[in-house]
Amino acid sequence: MKRSEALIxxxxxxxxxxxxAKRIQALEQKPENLLITYWRDVRAGLQQELELHFAEEERGFQNLLSGVHKERFLNDHQELRELLAKDDPEAIIRFAQCLKEHVRFEERDLFGWLEANHSRQLAEAFLAD
Known part of the structure; x- marks a missing residue:
């Protein structure tokens, strides 16, 4: 399915x-110090990127959501923010798993639902400039 221009x-x-996330999961089988080193190298930039991404999504369509979609959307963002603050291997692996699941949820479920039910609002929120 072709993705809406607003969501591309x-x-x-x-x-x-x-x-x-894939890189983190690949490092799970390697010596722990490699995982920690990678995490420390990417975390600050990733945190900045994700915070901007989350803010854009929350500003753009949080108010269009309700029920289970809204609950999952907000809970995932909160959990990912909390996991970004940690640097123990278990939290790093959990972060990768949660991030992968969250992206799948948005791409396979949420975005399609938004496109079907709120295409005009998406265009107004993301294409207006």
């Missing part, structure tokens, strides 16, 4: 997030 930039950012 967010989908591209999702791709970068999945690359990081």
């Amino acid at each position: 930039p967010l989908s591209r950012e999702h791709h970068r997030a999945l690359v990081v």
